[in-house]
Each structure stands twice: as C-alpha cells, then as structure tokens.
Amino acid sequence: ELFSSIYADYLSPFARHVNATVLRIDKLAPYFKGASVNTILFMTASFYVSPRQNEPPLVPYWIPFIGSAITMGIDPIKFYRDRQKEGNNLVFNAKLADASAEEAYRSLTVPVFGKGVVYDVHNSVLMEQKKFVKAGLSVENLRAYIPMIEMETKNYLSRWNKKSDVQDIHKAMAELIILTASRCLLVAQIFHDLDGGFKPINFLFDDLPLPSNRLRDKAHVKMRHFFIDIMKHRRDTGKVDSTDVMQYLATNCQYKSGRSLTDMEVAHIMIAMLMAGQHTSSTTSAWAFLYLAWNPELFDKLRQEQIEILGSLDAPLTYDSLKQLTLHNNIVRETLRLRPPILHIIRKVVRDMTIPGTTYVIPKDAYVQCIPAITARSDEFFENAEEFNPYRWKDYDLQNKEHDDDLVDYGFGALSASARSPVLPFGAGRHRCIGEPFAYVQIKTILATFVRTFNLELHNNKFPECDFTTMMVQPKHPMVKYTRVDC
Ligand code: HEM
Numbered sequence: 139e140l141f142s143s144i145y146a147d148y149l150s151p152f153a154r155h156v157n158a159t160v161l162r163i164d165k166l167a168p169y170f171k172g173a174s175v176n177t178i179l180f181m182t183a184s185f186y187v188s189p190r191q192n193e194p195p196l197v198p199y200w201i202p203f204i205g206s207a208i209t210m211g212i213d214p215i216k217f218y219r220d221r222q223k224e225g226n227n228l229v230f231n232a233k234l235a236d237a238s239a240e241e242a243y244r245s246l247t248v249p250v251f252g253k254g255v256v257y258d259v260h261n262s263v264l265m266e267q268k269k270f271v272k273a274g275l276s277v278e279n280l281r282a283y284i285p286m287i288e289m290e291t292k293n294y295l296s297r298w299n300k301k302s303d304v305q306d307i308h309k310a311m312a313e314l315i316i317l318t319a320s321r322c323l324l325v326a327q328i329f330h331d332l333d334g335g336f337k338p339i340n341f342l343f344d345d346l347p348l349p350s351n352r353l354r355d356k357a358h359v360k361m362r363h364f365f366i367d368i369m370k371h372r373r374d375t376g377k378v379d380s381t382d383v384m385q386y387l388a389t390n391c392q393y394k395s396g397r398s399l400t401d402m403e404v405a406h407i408m409i410a411m412l413m414a415g416q417h418t419s420s421t422t423s424a425w426a427f428l429y430l431a432w433n434p435e436l437f438d439k440l441r442q443e444q445i446e447i448l449g450s451l452d453a454p455l456t457y458d459s460l461k462q463l464t465l466h467n468n469i470v471r472e473t474l475r476l477r478p479p480i481l482h483i484i485r486k487v488v489r490d491m492t493i494p495g496t497t498y499v500i501p502k503d504a505y506v507q508c509i510p511a512i513t514a515r516s517d518e519f520f521e522n523a524e525e526f527n528p529y530r531w532k533d534y535d536l537q538n539k540e541h542d543d544d545l546v547d548y549g550f551g552a553l554s555a556s557a558r559s560p561v562l563p564f565g566a567g568r569h570r571c572i573g574e575p576f577a578y579v580q581i582k583t584i585l586a587t588f589v590r591t592f593n594l595e596l597h598n599n600k601f602p603e604c605d606f607t608t609m610m611v612q613p614k615h616p617m618v619k620y621t622r623v624d625c
Pocket residue numbers: 239264268411412414415416418419422478479480483484562563564565566568569570571572573574576577
C-alpha cells in the first residue's frame with residue numbers, strides 16, 4: 139500500500155528548465171509519526187517507484203531505498219545545482235488552480251498565526267490582507283520606526299559592556315529582531331513559546347500532542363489577547379498610535395465586501411507579521427555580521443561611508459540617509475544572495491499539472507518545490523559566485539534592468555510577473571514577500587548602529603557552516619569576538 143502510493147523523487151532533467159522538485163510526501167505522513175520533516179523528505183526522495191507515463195522521470199541513483207537522500211540531505215545546494223540551471227517560474231508562478239501554498243503551509247502556520255488569516259483563508263482574501271499590511275508599512279511609518287529601532291539596538295548593545303568578549307551572534311540577533319519588531323518585552327516572552335510551534339514537523343502533521351505544541355497554543359491565545367486588549371484600551375481611552383500597523387489595520391482597512399477586520403483578525407495578522415519577520419531577519423542579520431567578521435576591513439569602510447554621508451558617527455539615522463548608505467545596503471543584499479533564509483519554496487499540486495513546454499504531468503497531491511538559492515550562487519550569473527563581495531551590486535541594477543512590461547497586480551500592488559531573476563530571496567508571484575522594505579530598514583538600522591561601537595572577528599577564525607536541518611538555514615556555532623571601537 140505504501141509503495142503503490144508514492145511517487146518518489148522527480149527531480150530530473152526537466153529541472154534544467156524548471157528548477158523544481160516534486161515529492162510525494164502526503165501519503166507517507168502516517169507512516170513516519172515522530173520523524174522530522176527533513177527525514178521524511180529525504181526518505182521520500184529515496185523510494186524507488188517507476189513513474190507513470192507522463193510523470194517526470196526520476197533522478198538516477200544506485201542504492202535502492204537510500205537513493206539520492208544522503209546527497210540531498212547533506213548538501214541540498216550541491217544536490218540541486220548538479221541538476222538545475224535556471225528558472226523558478228514553475229513554482230512561483232504556478233496557476234492557483236494547479237498548485238497551492240496554503241495546502242503546503244497550513245498545518246504549520248494556522249496554529250501559530252490563528253484562524254481567518256494568511257493560509258486559513260482563500261487566496262483572494264490573503265491578497266487583500268497583504269494589501270492592508272503593505273499599506274500599513276508605509277514610508278511614513280518606516281520613517282518613524284528608524285529612531286525606535288536605533289534606540290532598542292543601543293539599549294540592547296549596552297549589555298555588551300566589556301572591552302572585548304565572545305558572543306553568539308545568531309542568538310543576539312534573534313533577541314534584537316523581536317525587541318525591535320515588537321518593542322515590548324512581554325511579547326518577547328510569549329513569542330518564545332509561540333515560536334516553539336514553528337517546527338518542520340508541523341509541516342506534515344496537524345497538531346501532534348507535543349509539549350511544544352501545547353505551549354504554542356497557550357502562547358497563541360496570550361498573544362491574541364495581548365493585541366486585542368491594546369485595541370480595546372485604545373478604543374476606551376481614545377489613545378491611538380498613528381504610526382503602528384495594528385492601528386492602521388484596525389481603523390483603515392476594509393475588505394472588498396465592505397467588511398472591516400475583526401479584532402481577532404487584526405491580532406492574528408500582527409502575529410503572522412512578527413513570525414514572518416522574526417527568523418528571516420534574524421538569520422539574515424546573523425549571517426551579515428558573520429560575513430563582516432570574516433572580512434573585518436569592511437567595518438572601517440562602513441564607518442567611512444557613514445561619515446561621508448551623514449557627517450559623523452553620531453548623526454541620527456533617518457529613512458533618507460539610510461537610503462544613501464549603499465555599502466550597508468549591498469552587504470544586506472549580498473548576504474541575502476548567499477544565505478537567503480528561506481531555502482525551500484513549497485506548493486502542493488491540487489490538480490494534475492502539465493509542466494509548460496513538456497509532456498510531463500505532475501500528479502495531484504504531489505509537492506513541488508524550488509530553491510532559488512541555486513541560481514543565486516551560480517557562476518553563470520555571478521562572477522566568483524561563492525565569494526562574499528558586496529561591491530558586485532554597485533552597477534548591477536543598471537546593467538540588469540528588469541522589464542517593466544510584464545507587471546502584474548495580484549491584489550497587493552504591481553510587481554514583475556517574472557521569477558526569472560537569478561536572486562529571489564523575497565520570492566516572486568502572488569506569494570511574494572511584502573515585508574522587504576521593513577526588513578531592509580530594520581537590518582540596516584541595526585547594522586549602522588552596531589558598527590558605530592563594535593568591530594567583530596570570527597571566534598576561532600572559522601566561518602560557520604550551514605545548518606540545513608532547521609526551518610531557516612542557520613549558522614552552526616555562530617560565535618564572534620567583539621571589540622569596542624573606542625578601546
Ligand atoms: C512571503 C522572505 C521578512 C511578511 C515571503 C516569501 C519569501 C520571504 C521567500 C515567499 C514565500 C513563498 O513563496 O512560499 C523573506 C525574507 C525576509 C522577510 C528573506 C527578511 C530578510 C518579512 C517581514 C514580514 C514578511 C519582516 C512582515 C512584516 C511576509 C508575508 C509573505 C511573505 C506576509 C506572504 C506570504 C504569502 O503570500 O504566501 N517572505 N521575508 N516577511 N513574507 Fe517575507
């Protein structure tokens with residue numbers, strides 16, 4: 139029964155054109171209770187079953203049952219690179235009727251974010267919710283956030299009060315990102331428990347009775363009430379904060395049907411936003427600081443840039459001045475090219491789906507995934523692609539102009555319909571990230587504030603390896619030695 143229901147690993151020659159893998163993991167779930175999703179993915183990838191006619195061919199491998207699982211598990215980037223050259227379009231721009239993000243992500247996200255938002259609603263409602271959040275993260279609001287982020291960062295770093303010491307930079311960034319995003323310690327503690335529910339295993343199983351899931355559920359309720367209580371308090375007292383997104387969602391947003399968001403929907407969107415930004419931005423910042431620690435001459439270059447543009451290292455950071463700090467910007471951009479935090483983009487096929495330009499049909503219930511990180515690290519698109527070189531972006535946009543003629547509006551603003559750029563850390567198509575401007579403002583403000591006080595070196599002179607077993611691609615043993623600039 140098990141064998142007849144699996145279509146193992148369709149990663150194949152066609153991936154040369156579509157940069158995608160098809161996995162049948164849905165049928166396996168009941169057989170692997172307790173195994174991590176990575177194990178399941180890799181085991182699935184290794185079962186040998188002949189494809190039906192028209193199904194994409196299998197990756198060739200030697201050992202039955204193990205198949206390509208080991209190579210993929212140990213180094214997915216190499217595994218995919220060996221087979222893929224270009225294109226993420228099949229996954230990012232799949233028709234809604236063919237492939238679904240909500241079917242792929244629901245069991246992981248709904249218990250954390252809550253009902254009535256993101257992947258618990260029809261895609262058209264998600265598009266409206268993305269429009270609301272995007273409008274809430276307006277330039278005016280981003281302007282107001284920069285001094286707040288700067289102050290939180292200074293407060294946090296005042297704990298690093300030795301002349302020199304060793305710190306876990308990933309842990310520090312995780313704390314700093316939630317502090318700057320929420321500006322509230324109470325949320326941070328609840329957030330920690332909620333975050334415990336964000337585990338790969340919950341991709342596959344609805345609500346396993348795990349202790350982490352019980353904590354997650356309690357934390358979700360606390361967090362929801364936290365936001366709902368603030369909204370009630372604001373209504374009762376007439377006190378509002380015009381720059382915060384929650385206020386914007388509660389007072390300015392109406393669905394096309396004319397209905398306003400309920401307090402619960404607002405609270406759940408707030409949770410979703412905090413979660414969507416937390417691991418992505420903290421992992422990106424951690425990698426950015428690790429790359430700097432690996433190239434310590436960049437610290438002086440960053441300070442020089444600030445002195446040139448802002449006049450001094452004491453000048454307040456503003457939205458407009460941050461925009462002019464191109465080296466700061468390009469360090470974040472280069473980090474996202476080499477270490478995009480979201481590696482796998484996954485969709486569930488909801489009806490038999492023909493791969494354009496081929497006769498291959500991916501069967502309903504298969505999962506398709508793409509890894510844009512492969513093209514981003516390909517020498518075909520970037521000279522010495524594996525090298526961290528923020529200067530490569532200097533004239534990149536001028537030389538690689540995106541065509542504006544294929545703009546599409548999925549409901550949250552026009553964006554390029556193409557997923558053909560070799561670097562897509564924020565995705566593409568209808569599920570593209572709307573948090574990019576906020577993430578850049580947040581990470582650049584932290585970076586600019588940090589370099590004013592500290593230099594970093596790698597602890598033990600070793601650049602951390604990637605941990606592919608976690609939800610985001612995190613650094614293993616991310617220890618750095620800081621030294622105060624004024625010492
Ligand atoms: C979607 C990356 C920060 C909110 C996405 C996707 C990617 C991504 C790759 C597409 C996922 C898919 O197609 O399956 C990142 C990175 C970030 C970041 C690299 C930081 C460095 C944020 C922040 C927020 C946010 C700060 C909220 C303020 C969202 C939302 C979606 C999304 C709402 C849409 C989900 C959908 O339509 O299915 N992000 N993100 N992200 N992100 Fe981000």
